[in-house]
Amino acid sequence: MLVDSGPDLREQALREGIERVDAVLYTHAHVDHVVGFDELRAFCWHRSAPLPLHASPFTLRVLQQMFPWAFDVENTYPGYIKPLPVPFEPTIHLGDITATPLPLFHGAVETHGFLIDYPGAPSIGYLPDVKALHESSITALQGVDLLIVDSLRPREHPTHLSNAEALSMIEQLGAAQAWLTHLGHENEHALYESHLPRHVRVAYDGLKLQF
Structure with missing residues (x-):
């Protein structure tokens, strides 16, 4: 997939x-x-x-x-x-994988994230381009095991989450683990990660998550 x-x-x-x-x-x-x-x-x-x-x-x-x-x-x-x-459709079935499309706010553009479930594996929320969540998406993602979420830059942005907003969303959803993605050039990755909570990490090209 x-x-x-x-x-x-x-x-x-x-x-x-x-x-x-x-x-x-x-x-x-x-x-x-x-x-x-x-x-x-x-x-x-x-x-x-x-x-x-x-x-x-x-x-x-x-x-x-x-x-x-x-x-x-x-x-x-x-x-x-x-x-x-x-x-x-409300849910997409690909073999044993279930992917639920989640409506997101990303400026004036219609966009979606996904909640991905697989038997015996952690639930995964994937939100690469997001500024805010629809109420239905907040409900679906509450308590998600692993969240991959937009964290564009330190300053606020009109269509993407800032670093502080990303951390706030992670806390709001109660995600057990989170990876930050869609980072812009204003983020120094190592420095950024050194200030993050222990359950939040900065993603990178070639990252593999195994369950």
């Missing part, structure tokens, strides 16, 4: 040895979350069925506008990505 298709998707997939993707979940349609779309073709070459793309109806429309050739009914060339648009 892949969340978003960022601009360096190819580099990340090669680095991590990712050879198979069964579905893609999209948070929203900002360029830094979708512009690696064409690299998904590498995961379509050896499958006969189209690749499911789970997203809000708005995000799916933007993807279809940005990459019309991929969604064209005449797209029959075997080397191209074969997308299957799947509008969000």
